[in-house]
Structure formats: structure tokens, C-alpha cells
Amino acid sequence: MARAVKRSAKKSKKAATKRGAGKSQKPIELWYWPTPNGFKISIMLEECKLPYTMIPVNIAAGEQFRPEFLEIAPNNRMPAIVDPNGPGNRPISIFESGAILQYLGRKTGRFYPKDERGRVDVDQWLFWQMGGLGPMAGQLNHFKHYARETLPYAIRRYEDEVNRLYGVMNTRLKDREFLAGKYSIADMACVGWANLWKRQDQNIDDFPHLKRWLETVKARPAVQRGMALGADLRKGIDMKDSNVQSVLFGQRARTA
Ligand SMILES: N[C@@H](CCC(=O)N[C@@H](CS)C(=O)NCC(=O)O)C(=O)O
Numbered sequence: 001m002a003r004a005v006k007r008s009a010k011k012s013k014k015a016a017t018k019r020g021a022g023k024s025q026k027p028i029e030l031w032y033w034p035t036p037n038g039f040k041i042s043i044m045l046e047e048c049k050l051p052y053t054m055i056p057v058n059i060a061a062g063e064q065f066r067p068e069f070l071e072i073a074p075n076n077r078m079p080a081i082v083d084p085n086g087p088g089n090r091p092i093s094i095f096e097s098g099a100i101l102q103y104l105g106r107k108t109g110r111f112y113p114k115d116e117r118g119r120v121d122v123d124q125w126l127f128w129q130m131g132g133l134g135p136m137a138g139q140l141n142h143f144k145h146y147a148r149e150t151l152p153y154a155i156r157r158y159e160d161e162v163n164r165l166y167g168v169m170n171t172r173l174k175d176r177e178f179l180a181g182k183y184s185i186a187d188m189a190c191v192g193w194a195n196l197w198k199r200q201d202q203n204i205d206d207f208p209h210l211k212r213w214l215e216t217v218k219a220r221p222a223v224q225r226g227m228a229l230g231a232d233l234r235k236g237i238d239m240k241d242s243n244v245q246s247v248l249f250g251q252r253a254r255t256a
Pocket of ligand 1: 035036037038059064076077078079095096097098247248
């Protein structure tokens with residue numbers, strides 16, 4: 001696993017102390033690769049000014065299969081975190097970006113309402129991203145940009161679905177600034193995916209409310225820092241390279 005990169009620790013320690021979190025808060029380990037799923041967590045850590053150390057997981061080189069990563073992320077997908085100051089002040093590890101966002105929201109009391117109605121509103125849109133926008137845009141990306149065979153039916157199927165989902169998002173954003181009213185972890189979950197509209201062959205001008213939302217979210221300095229995290233790591237990686245493709249595609253069960 002590549003060298004860990006410390007981020008924000010100095011500035012954030014102060015902020016954490018200010019919020020009453022105590023001086024003993026150790027940096028959260030963020031196991032990460034710069035993709036829209038990774039950005040969700042780098043954005044949230046930046047928004048909350050939590051101290052963290054980024055540990056790159058080079059998924060193009062197969063680092064997601066290393067035993068030390070599988071121990072915290074048995075699904076061999078990043079992102080994952082280890083919070084040394086988890087519940088009971090004991091370490092906790094978490095995989096699945098939605099679960100991590102909710103955990104960090106509960107831990108900090110930020111971007112995730114405490115009242116039930118507010119929380120349900122955020123959860124709906126968070127799960128909508130986890131089960132809809134993320135997987136559909138992910139499949140579209142696969143068939144449109146990475147697949148060795150061109151399969152027009154598959155491309156059309158996911159392009160249509162992403163288009164439909166953007167329509168849903170656009171309607172939702174017609175009369176509210178953010179997906180759940182106030183800026184929340186649901187917006188953080190979606191921004192990295194919606195930001196790829198060009199690559200998805202979507203026309204953002206068909207979705208004016210979505211366009212306004214995207215510009216607003218992307219203007220936040222923490223979002224910019226989160227989405228810039230580790231950008232250099234991807235340089236020189238060719239997703240069409242047969243070694244990379246043999247790591248990432250055609251994965252089947254690995255039984256012990
Ligand atoms: N549902 C997971 C999806 C995470 C995911 O798909 N991560 C990809 C990168 S965006 C990954 O780690 N891929 C490694 C692989 O395919 O082996 C989450 O939201 O955390």
C-alpha cells in the first residue's frame with residue numbers, strides 16, 4: 001500500500017477541540033482512491049475539518065485485494081475509514097460510502113439532521129444515490145468508456161437511466177436549494193457523479209435546477225479540496241490497459 005498522506009491535521013485539531021471533541025482525537029484513516037465514491041468521504045472530512053490521513057488504495061494495481069484492506073473492507077471496494085476514536089473511544093472501521101457518511105454525520109452532528117423528519121429526508125436521497133445514480137452512472141461509464149466490446153444496447157440502457165435520474169434530481173431541486181433542503185451528506189454523495197455529465201453524454205442545460213445545484217455545491221472550498229485529493233495518483237493509469245482491466249473487470253468470488 002502506498003505511503004499515507006496526512007491532511008488537515010493541524011488546522012483541524014483546533015477545530016475538533018473547539019467543538020469539544022477533546023485533544024486526544026487521532027486522525028481518521030481514509031483508505032481512498034480518487035473516484036466519485038472516494039470523493040464523498042474526502043468532501044465530508046474536509047467539510048467537517050476532521051483530521052485525517054489518506055492511505056491510497058490503488059485499485060488499478062489490485063491493492064483492494066490486500067489482506068490489510070480486506071480486513072476493514074471485505075467487499076474489496078474503497079472508500080473505507082478507520083476512526084481510532086470510535087464509539088467508546090475505541091477504534092472502529094467502516095466500509096460502504098453511505099454508511100461512512102452517516103457515521104461521520106452522527107459523530108460530528110454536521111450535515112445530517114438529528115430530527116427524524118430531517119434525517120429521513122437526507123437518507124432517502126443518500127440511498128437514492130447509493131442504489132441508483134452511483135451504480136447506473138458506474139455501469140454507463142463501464143460500457144461507454146472501458147468495455148472492450150461496444151454494446152450499444154448496454155450503453156443506451158444506462159445512458160437513459162442516468163438521464164431519467166437527472167430528471168428526478170432536477171425536479172427535486174426546482175423548489176429547494178439542496179436535495180434535502182439544507183446542504184447535507186446526500187449532496188456530497190451525488191456531486192462527484194453529476195460532475196461527470198459530459199462524459200455521460202448528458203446535456204446539463206436540459207436540467208437547469210440540477211445545473212444550478214452542481215455549480216453551488218462545486219463552489220464550496222471543501223468540495224473543491226475533497227475532489228482534488230489525490231488527483232495526481234491517477235496520472236498515467238490507462239483504464240484500457242489489459243493489466244488494469246484484468247484486475248478490475250471479470251472479478252468472481254474468491255473463496256477461502
Ligand atoms: N457501494 C460502494 C461502491 C464503492 C466502489 O465501487 N468503489 C470502487 C471505485 S469507485 C472500487 O473500489 N473498485 C475496486 C474494484 O472494482 O475492485 C461504496 O459506495 O462504498
